[in-house]
Amino acid sequence: MEGLRWRTFVAVLGVAASLVWVLPNLVNLSEVSWWPSKQKLNYGLDIQGGLHLVMGVDVDGVVKESTTRLISTIKAEMTKDNVAYADVKSEKPESGEVQVVVADAAGKAAVEKFISDKYSTVLQVVSSTDTSVTARYFDAYLNDYKNRVIQQSIETIRNRIDEFGVAEPSISQQGANRILIQLPGMADAEKAKQLINTTAKLDFMIVSHEKTPQELQVMIAEVEKAGNFNMENTKYSDYVTRVNEALAGKLPEKTVVYFEKAPNATTIDAGAIPYLLKTDTDLGGGALDDAFVGYDQYGSPQVSLQFNSAGAQKFADLTGNNVGKQMAIVLDKIVKSAPSVRDRIAGGSAVITLGGGRDRNGMMEEAKMISTSLRAGALPASLEQLEERRVGPTLGADAIGKAKLGSYVGAAIIIIFMIAYYKSMGVVASVALGLNILGIFALLTTFGATLTLPGIAGIALTVGFAVDANVLINERIREELRMGHGIKVAVAEGYNRAMSAIIDANVTTAATAVVLLYFGTGPVRGFAVTLLIGIVTSMFANVFVSKVIVDTLVNKFNLKKLSV
Incomplete structure (x- = not known):
């Protein structure tokens, strides 16, 4: 009992x-x-009910960016190891291919030995001539790298969705370069969609003055007329790509044209200021520790950034080597601000100013969105919305x-x-x-x-x-x-x-x-x-x-x- x-x-x-x-x-x-x-x-x-999205991941763009960084690293290491070379370039950066130009057979042998010693698990020599050595990422390495890009994108999207409290989102890989996102409940779906579509790819880039803004505007007007396109009838990311492809060969090497929204414009379509930016700074959102909304001396909202230890050192070196120049803070290929570097900035802190010409609530909303996106993590690849379905309750x-x-x-x-x-x-x-x-x-x-x-x-x-x-x-x-x-x-x-x-x-x-x-x-x-x-x-x-x-x-x- x-x-x-x-x-x-x-x-x-x-x-x-x-x-x-x-x-x-x-x-x-x-x-x-x-x-x-x-x-x-x-x-x-x-x-x-809720939101059903399929996003395309620009994996090739990430590989291209990785190849560009690899070229800079190889140059620096070969110079340090006294390996003679004429140039390092890539005709197919999206496939991870690197070509080292040499002067003679002895230089070719030294480059092949350098690649074998330093990059034996990453690069394989696929062809060589008397004047060049061509290497490419191992297929296994490249496939693993692409898969990691997809998985990192999924985790970053999940972190962003969690910021808005969408209950039990379903986020999974679909095929080789797509992500399926299902968000139950319509209450937070619009905010989540806005957050997902904001890729929040942050870059710090030095402004080049080899072309003046007036010269850039003339060149851009010419390619727009020749190609019959403009910013108003083209998606911004596609517009930037088309402009830079059309200006290839006319711009200095390792530079790109991005745009800043004019102070009094409501959208970037209504008024855009072109900037010629250097692409070899290699400092992005991955170096961030935190991002939060702050206020400037006039009480206007701004985004305060805090770098991690490695990022703080890179930021200090970047500002120290470019005193007197402008450093653009670029978010999703849009120049948010381009302050002048007056001195070396140590301590790992920076600020994104949002510009004037808008009401305070609008600036606050933008500051919150930028800080939330960056705090949730910078996506390693750009996303393109391929499909959207709303499932009614x-x-x-x-x-x-x-x-x-x-x-x-x-x-x-x-x-x-x-x-x-x-x-x-x-x-x-x-x-x-x-x-x-x-x-x-x-x-x-x-x-x-x-x-x-x-x-x-x-x-x-x-x-x-x-x-x-x-x-x-x-x-x-x-x-x-x-x-x-x-x-x-x-x-x-x-x-x-x-x-x-x-x-x-x-x-x-x-x-x-x-x-x-x-x-x-x-x-x-x-x-x-x-x-x-x-x-x-x-x-x-x-x-x-x-x-x-x-x-x-x-x-x-x-x-x-x-x-x-």
């Missing part, structure tokens, strides 16, 4: 805890301060309504069958089944999981194998009663003998669910989560609680006969 008392206490405690966690989904308890839980169940995109409501109807009908059929076939024990099984479903929703709410339509399918499957456990128990009790045993012995033996078969069935189902959870994505994982939770609640409700109910009836209330 002592054991029964403790088992009854655990059963009542479990049921009470389930009610506590489930009730906020049914009743508004936000104003009830003493209620221990306010958390509600999250619904997936297929139930409550009406479709989800209709689907979940049908799923509810199917669940109610299925549960009613099961309950009617169990009571008709097993009589009193069928009633116990039906009560346990209700507690099982209550437990599933309680655990889903507790874990902050997201309920999707495949998850509802998992709950339906859980109901099936939960009843199966009671069928095994009831049939074993029937066998014991046929053998002439009393009700107490029949119940005890029935549960004990059925337990091994129940455990075997649940272990194999759990193993399958774990595999689905590990290898699956999106809806498959939702199905696996509800399946695993259902196994736990089934063992608790349909085995443990049902035995407590039967033992209480037989042992405490001395029930002499129990129809099975």
Whole structure:
């Protein structure tokens, strides 16, 4: 009896805890301060609607940028090691190819030895002539690098989405260079979309004065006329690319043209100031430690930056080597400000000013967006939105309504069958089944999981194998009663003998669910989560609680006969 008392206490405690966690989904308890839980169940995109985005990742652009940095590094290291060379360049930077120009055969041998010694795990020599050596990234290295770019982009997007509290976003790789983003709930979808599309690629670049702004404007006007395009009818990123491609050969080496929004312009299309910037500074958002909104001496919002230790040293060297020059702070190829470097800036701090000509609220919103984007991490690659679908909640409501109807009908059929076939024990099984479903929703709410339509399918499957456990128990009790045993012995033996078969069935189902959870994505994982939770609640409700109910009836209330 002592054991029964403790088992009854655990059963009542479990049921009470389930009610506590489930009730906020049914009743508004936000104003009830003493209620221990306010958390509600999250619904997936297929139930409550939301935003479906497919983003293209500019992986080739990252490889091209990496190749450019590699060329600078190789030059510096060969100069340091006294390896003679005429030039280092790349005709196919997007494929990671580097060409070292040499004067003679001896120079070629020295370059090949240098690459073999210094870059044996990164570069392979693919061809050579009397005057050049061509090397390229190993395929395995390049594929791994591209994959890391995608995964870093996914993690960065996830961090940004988390900044706005979108519940249970689904962010996964799709193909070689795409990312699928699903954001349940429309409340934060627009902000999240804006944040995702803001790639927040930060660069610090020295302004070159080899061409004046007036000369640049004339050159840009000429290529716009020749190419029949302008900033108003072309997306900004495409416009910048087309301008720089058209000006290739006319601009100094290792320079690029980016634009700053004019102080009194509302958009960059309405007024843009061109800047000729050097591309070899190699200081970007990866060197940042923190970014936050601050205020200048006039109380206007600005973005304050704090570099990490390595970035602080690079920033100090960059400013120290360019005293008297302008240093542009570039965000997503847009020049945010270009202050003059008056002295070497140590300490690892910098500021992005937003310019005037706007209302304070507009400047504050932009400062918050920039700081949030940078704090969440700079994307390693630019993103392009390839697809957008809005899933309306009406479709989800209709689907979940049908799923509810199917669940109610299925549960009613099961309950009617169990009571008709097993009589009193069928009633116990039906009560346990209700507690099982209550437990599933309680655990889903507790874990902050997201309920999707495949998850509802998992709950339906859980109901099936939960009843199966009671069928095994009831049939074993029937066998014991046929053998002439009393009700107490029949119940005890029935549960004990059925337990091994129940455990075997649940272990194999759990193993399958774990595999689905590990290898699956999106809806498959939702199905696996509800399946695993259902196994736990089934063992608790349909085995443990049902035995407590039967033992209480037989042992405490001395029930002499129990129809099975």
